[in-house]
Each structure stands twice: as C-alpha cells, then as structure tokens.
Amino acid sequence: LGSLIDIKSLQREINKLKQDQEKKKKTKERLDKFLTEEYLKSTQYEYSLNLVEVVENELIIDESQNIGLQLFGEQAKNAASLAQILMLKYDIIISNPPFGLSMDITKDKLKKFYPNTYGDLISAFIEQSIRLLKLNGYIAMVSDFSFLHLPKFEKFRSNILLSASYIQYMILLGAGALPDAENHPLLLIIRKSDLNESYIGFYRDVNVGFSKAPDPEISIKMLNEWDEKKPIPVGWNKIKQIGFKNLPRSVIDLSIADKFQPLLEFFTKYPRLDISQHNRIEKEHLSNLEISRAFQGIATANNDLFIRFWFEVEPNLIRKVELIKEISDVPKSLDRPFVPFSKGGGDKRYYMNNGYILWWNKDAIKMVNENNGVIRNCSLIGRSDLHWSLASSRSRGRFNISQNGLMRDVVSMGIHI
Numbered sequence: 527l528g529s530l531i532d533i534k535s536l537q538r539e540i541n542k543l544k545q546d547q548e549k550k551k552k553t554k555e556r557l558d559k560f561l562t563e564e565y566l567k568s569t570q571y572e573y574s575l576n577l578v579e580v581v582e583n584e585l586i587i588d589e590s591q592n593i594g595l596q597l598f599g600e601q602a603k604n605a606a607s608l609a610q611i612l613m614l615k616y617d618i619i620i621s622n623p624p625f626g627l628s629m630d631i632t633k634d635k636l637k638k639f640y641p642n643t644y645g646d647l648i649s650a651f652i653e654q655s656i657r658l659l660k661l662n663g664y665i666a667m668v669s670d671f672s673f674l675h676l677p678k679f680e681k682f683r684s685n686i687l688l689s690a691s692y693i694q695y696m697i698l699l700g701a702g703a704l705p706d707a708e709n710h711p712l713l714l715i716i717r718k719s720d721l722n723e724s725y726i727g728f729y730r731d732v733n734v735g736f737s738k739a740p741d742p743e744i745s746i747k748m749l750n751e752w753d754e755k756k757p758i759p760v761g762w763n764k765i766k767q768i769g770f771k772n773l774p775r776s777v778i779d780l781s782i783a784d785k786f787q788p789l790l791e792f793f794t795k796y797p798r799l800d801i802s803q804h805n806r807i808e809k810e811h812l813s814n815l816e817i818s819r820a821f822q823g824i825a826t827a828n829n830d831l832f833i834r835f836w837f838e839v840e841p842n843l844i845r846k847v848e849l850i851k852e853i854s855d856v857p858k859s860l861d862r863p864f865v866p867f868s869k870g871g872g873d874k875r876y877y878m879n880n881g882y883i884l885w886w887n888k889d890a891i892k893m894v895n896e897n898n899g900v901i902r903n904c905s906l907i908g909r910s911d912l913h914w915s916l917a918s919s920r921s922r923g924r925f926n927i928s929q930n931g932l933m934r935d936v937v938s939m940g941i942h943i
Contacts, residue, residue, distance in 0.1 A: 615660045622668045623651040642681045649673045649682045652716070656690050659718040665691075671698055671712040674778040683776040692717040693767060698731045698780045725767045731780040820941050821906055823868075823934030824884070827899035832890060834883045839864050844883060847908040847933050853901060859887040868913055868928065869935045880926065884933050907933060912941045 624647060633645035643649035648669045655665045673679040673687075687693070695715040719725075763780075769790050770778050826832040836844075847865040850856060867884035884890075894901060913934055914925045 614658070615663070616658055617660055617663045618666070619655045619659060619663070620666045621651055621655065623648045642685050644678045644682065646673060646679065646682075649679060649686075652714075653682070653686050656686065656716075656718055661718055663718050665714065665716040665718075667714045667716070669712050669714060670709055674712070674780075677775055680775045683778065684771065687716075687778075688767060688771050688776055690718065690720070692719040692722070692725045693727045693778075696727065696729045696778075696780065726764050727767050728762050728764055729780050730762045821903045823902060823907070824894070825900040825902075825935075826884075826894055827897040828893075829869075831893065831897070832885045833867060833869065834864070834885075836866075836881050836883055839883045847886060849908045851905055853891060853904050856886070856888055856891055858889075860889075863887045863890065865933050867933045867935065868926075880928075880932070886933060 632647065636643055636647065636650050637645045640650040640653055643653060651669070652665070652667070652673075655667070659665065673682060693714065693716055695713070697713040699711045699713065763786065765786050769786065770776055772790060772794055774793060843862055844864045844866070845859065845862040848855070848857060863885055864883045865886045866880065867882040868880050869882045891901070910927070910929050911932075911934075912925060912927055913932075
C-alpha cells in the first residue's frame with residue numbers, strides 16, 4: 527500500500543491548502559485594517575469617502591488568483607456600505623430622544639462608549655449628534671433638562687456641551703407642554719463649533735414672566751434680527767456661553783439667568799467658603815481661597831428612635847450639647863438626655879429645621895452604633911456655625927446661624943469659621 531501513495535503529491539496538496547488558508551487570513555486582516563484606517567481618516571478630516579468604490583478597486587487586483595479576496599470580498603463590500611452610512615456628516619440633525627431612565631443594559635453600553643454622559647441616553651444623543659454634524663451644523667432637539675445642572679453630568683457639560691458646541695437658543699417649557707409628560711421639556715438649538723468667548727446664547731424659562739412675554743415666533747424673529755444696539759424680547763436672557771464654564775461644575779441653570787452676571791462675578795471674584803471633597807482636582811490651586819469646609823453631623827440610622835419634636839419633650843429634659851474632642855467625652859446625662867437638633871428636610875421659613883430634639887448621651891451613642899449609625903466630625907459638635915438643610919434640584923435651601931449647643935443631621939450641614 528505504501529508504494530501506491532505519492533508522498534510528494536500529497537505533500538504538495540497539504541502545502542497548497544496551508545497557503546490558501548494563510549492567504550484568506552492575511553486578506554481578511556488587510557481588509558479589516560484598511561476599512562478601519564479609512565474610516566478614522568475620513569472622520570478626523572471630515573471628508574466624503576466612497577468606501578465601497580475603494581474596496582471594489584482593491585478587489586480588482588489579483589482577485590481571480592486570490593481565494594481570500596474571493597471569499598471575503600463581498601463581506602468587505604457590505605461592511606464598507608455600513609461604514610459609508612456611519613461616516614456621513616450632516617448639516618442639520620433634528621431629534622427627540624426618549625425621556626426617562628435607560629435600562630441597565632443600555633446604561634452599561636452608554637458608559638462604555640460615551641464615558642462623559644454617565645449612562646444618560648439624552649446626553650449620549652447630543653454627543654453623537656455633535657459627532658455626526660459638519661462644522662457649523664445645527665442640532666434641534668426636544669429633551670429633558672436634567673443634564674444642565676445635576677453634578678453627575680459635569681464632565682458632559684464641560685467637555686462636550688460647552689466646549690464642542692455653541693448653545694444658540696434654549697427654552698425651558700412648563701409641565702404639561704407635551705401630552706402625557708409631567709416633566710419640563712427643554713428646546714435646544716445647538717451649533718457645532720469650538721468654544722468662542724464672544725458667543726452669546728439666548729435663554730428663556732417660560733415659567734418666569736410668561737404673561738409679559740411676546741409670542742414665541744415673534745421672539746425668535748426679534749432674536750434673529752438682534753444686535754447689540756437693540757433690547758432683547760421680554761422674558762429672554764442673553765449670556766456669554768464662556769460664563770457657564772466659570773461657574774462651579776459648569777452648571778447651566780435657567781432660573782438664575784436674569785441674575786447671571788452678578789452671580790458669575792460672585793463666584794469668580796470672591797473666595798469660596800468651601801472646597802468640597804468632590805472637587806479634589808481643583809483643591810490644589812484653590813487651597814489659598816479656602817475659608818472653611820462644610821461638615822456633616824450624625825446619621826442615626828433610626829430617626830424614630832432618636833429624634834422627637836421639641837413639644838414632645840419636657841423642657842427640663844433638654845440641655846445644650848457639650849463641646850467635645852472625641853466621642854468618649856459625651857456625658858451620661860441621664861437626667862437631661864436630649865439636645866437641640868437641626869434636621870434635614872424641605873424648606874421651613876424662619877425657624878429652618880430646628881424644631882427637633884435628639885437623644886444624646888452615652889446610652890444613645892451605644893444604640894447608634896448598634897443601629898449602624900454614623901457620627902461624624904466629633905470635634906465640631908456643638909460649635910456655632912452657619913448651617914442649612916441639604917439643597918437639591920427641588921429645594922433652594924435656607925441658611926441659619928446657630929449658637930453653641932446644637933447638633934446637626936447628616937443632611938443639615940454646617941460651616942464652621
């Protein structure tokens with residue numbers, strides 16, 4: 527049997543198969559690399575490239591002799607067709623991104639491919655729209671407005687919205703402006719452009735001065751014809767976009783648009799009361815401006831057990847809280863176990879949130895620890911301060927100066943000078 531096998535012919539066939547496989551592998555690698563390089567090059571320089579035509583020209587070369595090109599040529603053409611669509615640049619993009627929270631799987635993908643957007647779908651829509659625009663192209667969009675002010679979107683505002691685009695018009699509509707939507711929709715007109723210090727945007731919150739403002743169409747016509755010598759329509763505000771980048775966290779807040787210039791001066795001219803732990807990057811070059819820090823107090827983990835209203839406790843059971851250096855200095859105080867307490871919560875004019883009493887002695891501390899509560903900044907307990915209830919997008923917060931002898935909650939923070 528061995529004498530019937532042509533070893534040399536068999537070896538030649540094996541070598542030919544190996545060569546064909548190698549050709550297929552190299553051809554696919556070459557096409558993949560070629561498509562990627564051409565796509566990136568065209569994206570960077572924003573020129574129109576017909577990838578399908580280029581790939582077809584590539585396939586003409588030795589196509590009949592190259593088995594790899596025969597097998598992968600059509601696949602490459604299909605990939606090039608898709609890349610061709612994705613590479614298109616537009617003059618105008620009009621969109622209405624879906625409102626509401628994204629699903630977890632969508633958030634993960636958004637965080638991966640759009641790291642500046644914090645997994646937010648609307649921010650990703652804006653970022654991708656800016657990428658797809660030609661230089662000086664426009665975006666017209668109806669969206670939610672949360673990305674304008676929430677701290678988690680600071681990178682998006684600073685790196686994308688205020689740096690790669692010019693916000694020409696921004697209108698915050700009232701609740702119910704869209705059917706079946708309880709939120710406040712935001713109308714945006716954005717132009718793709720590098721940040722220019724001279725750019726002036728026009729902003730309006732329709733919830734403010736609505737009855738005095740002219741019809742929106744009249745307003746837009748007036749704004750399009752506006753110059754420095756003319757007054758702007760009632761209800762509108764004009765702001766240099768560079769100003770938003772000079773505010774803490776690059777916040778864009780239409781509710782303060784009419785007071786923007788004095789507010790901007792306040793943040794740029796005067797030293798800051800506090801450098802929060804969230805701004806560690808700024809800390810080094812702003813440390814010379816620091817006057818004081820904001821501190822939190824106690825988190826009981828069981829307010830029903832530790833906290834009462836002032837009228838629920840006999841006055842002779844209440845004492846001023848002692849100044850201490852560490853938690854072991856807290857007295858037993860069995861006869862007067864309660865101290866005045868400033869708690870978080872909604873706005874309460876005049877008396878703030880100081881109408882509470884806290885159970886505070888050694889027995890109370892033991893119970894706090896057993897309930898996994900947290901006691902912070904012991905050395906500042908009981909000192910006079912400027913304190914406030916935690917401010918948020920729903921609350922502007924109110925400030926109060928306290929004398930010695932007051933405890934503070936975890937969301938009733940204070941500044942000690």
